Amino acid sequence: MNNKSLPYLLLLPATLFLAVFFVYPFAQIAVQAFTAEQGFTLQHFDKMATNWKFWPSFWNTIILAAIVVPLQLVMALAMASIVAKLKTGRNSILYVFTIPLGLSDLAAGIIWLAIFEQSGFLSSMLVGLGVVDRPVLFLGYQNLWVIFIAVILAELWRATAIVMVILVSGMGLIPKEYYEAAEVFGAGPWKRFLKVTLPMLRPSLQTALILRTIAAFEVFAVVVALGGTSLPVLVGQTYDWQFNLRDSGGAAATALVILAISIAATLVFLRLLRTPRGATP
Amino acid sequence: MAEIVVKNVAKSFGAFQALHSIDLTIADQEFMVLLGASGCGKTTLLRIIAGLESPSQGEVWIGGRRVDQLPPRQRGISMVFQNYAVFPHLTVFENIAFGLRMKKLPQAEVRDRVERTAELMHIEQLLQRYSGQLSGGQRQRVAVARALAMEPDVILMDEPLSNLDALLRLEMRAELKGVLAGSKTTTIYVTHDQVEAMSLADRISVMNGGRIVQAASPVEVYRNPAARFVGSFIGNPPMNFIAATSDGDGRYRVAGLDLDGPAAAGPRLEFAIRPEDMTVAPGGLRAAVRVVEPLGAHTLVTCEVDGAVFRAVLDSDLRIAPGDELSLVPKPDRIRWFDPETSSAVPVAS
Structure with a gap:
């Protein structure tokens, strides 16, 4: 067989799979979002945007991502810096840190619900300690900010490890000599982090941020478990359009909005964290 | 003034004894070469003097100050690494300026010193490039310029020429000797190349099995080897x-x-x-x-x-x-x- 065509041939099954199960449905949704019986239309977007829950769900999604992703980045950087310096037990600690990654996000939401609900662990503990007289309703629609905090906590707990894993492997790729050179030329630990680790970690930071931000825009199950309908988010809206309102045009339009902000965020990270020409080792 | 004194320094990695009780004095402005086969402990000794490795026992003194408990940045040294360690994310200018910026020198002086050392190493036309756009020889020059720009009392060099091809190595060797003679620093230079050692050194410390077998002038080491090992190692x-x-x-x-x-x-x-x-x-x-x-x-x-x-x-x-x-x-x-x-x-x- 021709050696040149072999790699393409080997990639063919995966490409076909992606074409059939991702590209085709995506195209279908894109078409659906812009068409009605009479042909091209923007009526689905109009309908979507005028729905009273659209803008709250849009901003909730953006604000959640804007709080969760930076927090995760800072925590993951700190955790990765510590893990990368470990000489023994490094893998065991990585395994422990990554346990939440193995859970579905709905399960993660339910775990945190067990903590925050009226008869949950936190409430019972406060009653047991005598801080409050009777169980507290934390996750009521009157306390939207508590739901917000609970979702943020659950997301931090659930998905920080993926950022950390990417950063740990990126840190492992930075040659030790750069740190030694920085040390000899006067950089203390903090300066070495700023002047060597961060800039040389750029490719990993880019990957982690893009992955995590896109995932944050798709937040759904955790929010449903903890907030029900009190805290609308974009994917929840999509679900509503499709299954409660039986309007796939509205669902398709909302899905395209999620896609648009995901692409926008990706472009921003690609631009912000690009490596200048020639600045690769 | 930067006399370097190594007193009774030993280093073991687990069960492996890399250095056995080393005593060595390097005079101010002397060019000392640590010469030996790979695994003889020469790089370990250099890294202990630099502070990148801590000795299992013994003391290191630089310029009358005991430094073995100090981090590298407080020892008044600069270093040229075997793989250059020129930062890929910084331009040549910023690489040379790295140590000066850490010292928080005024911008005018940073520029002045960078330009001066770049000229000395003939890389003034490369200042805006990144290291990925440089050849091995040019990176080497950047690494040396970065060390010189610090105007240090002591320069430590870990096999700085070993990654260059033969012709370039010859050229850089002569250039290094000239530049370092003019810089009035004390130099410790690690190499396994005896010709390099002979041509550069004021004094050579021949090392074997974690010990200094002989420390003397190149001619003395060549003519009067203190041990059979020295005679069999030096000379081709x-x-x-x-x-x-x-x-x-x-x-x-x-x-x-x-x-x-x-x-x-x-x-x-x-x-x-x-x-x-x-x-x-x-x-x-x-x-x-x-x-x-x-x-x-x-x-x-x-x-x-x-x-x-x-x-x-x-x-x-x-x-x-x-x-x-x-x-x-x-x-x-x-x-x-x-x-x-x-x-x-x-x-x-x-």
Whole structure:
């Protein structure tokens, strides 16, 4: 067989799979979002945007991502810096840190619900300690900010490890000599982090941020478990359009909005964290 | 003033003893080369002086200050690394300026010093490039410029030329020597290349198995090796050794030849002679020629003397062919003797 065509041939099954199960449905949704019986239309977007829950769900999604992703980045950087310096037990600690990654996000939401609900662990503990007289309703629609905090906590707990894993492997790729050179030329630990680790970690930071931000825009199950309908988010809206309102045009339009902000965020990270020409080792 | 004193320094990695009680003093502005085969501990010693490795015992003093508990940045040193460690995410200018910025020098002085050292290393036209756009030789120059820009008391160099090709290495070697002589710093230079060591050093410390075997001037190390190892390691081809037995009265029998040796020594010694310290004349060592390699100025002749390999560097005018029998007369003042028990040199009483 021709050696040149072999790699393409080997990639063919995966490409076909992606074409059939991702590209085709995506195209279908894109078409659906812009068409009605009479042909091209923007009526689905109009309908979507005028729905009273659209803008709250849009901003909730953006604000959640804007709080969760930076927090995760800072925590993951700190955790990765510590893990990368470990000489023994490094893998065991990585395994422990990554346990939440193995859970579905709905399960993660339910775990945190067990903590925050009226008869949950936190409430019972406060009653047991005598801080409050009777169980507290934390996750009521009157306390939207508590739901917000609970979702943020659950997301931090659930998905920080993926950022950390990417950063740990990126840190492992930075040659030790750069740190030694920085040390000899006067950089203390903090300066070495700023002047060597961060800039040389750029490719990993880019990957982690893009992955995590896109995932944050798709937040759904955790929010449903903890907030029900009190805290609308974009994917929840999509679900509503499709299954409660039986309007796939509205669902398709909302899905395209999620896609648009995901692409926008990706472009921003690609631009912000690009490596200048020639600045690769 | 930056005299470096290493007192009783030892280092072990687990069960492996990398350095055994090293004592070494390097004078202010001296160019000291640590020479040895890989694994002899020379890089470990350099890294201990730099502060990148901490000694298991002993003290390091730089310029009258005990530094072995201080981090590298407080030792007044700068360093050139084997793989250069030129930061890929910074331009050449920012690489050279790195240490100066850490010292928070004023911008004008940073620019001034960077430009001055860049000019000295002939890289002033590369200042805006990134290291990915540089050749190995250019990166090397950046690494040296970065070290010089600090105007340090001490420069440490870890095999700085080993990644360059032969021609470039020759060129950089000469340039380094000139630049460092002008910089008035104390230099410690690690290499496994004896030619590099000989050509650069004020003094060479020959290391073997975690010990300094001899620390002396290049000519001294070459002419009067303190131990058999030094003679066999330095010089290309290395020294020849032949077992010798005492005839009494300071006379020794060497492969059938009777020679004057040390008066007060044991019954067995080792006779040693450098390949170039012999002439072809009657009444010498009987050598059966095996291989003849004309090298232009000289001819390298590999022979067999007393059943062992023996090399001689002879005048290229001589007509010699494999199978010939030569008589090689050693120059009397170039003969050296070693104790086969301790491997150390046995001086001839003068």
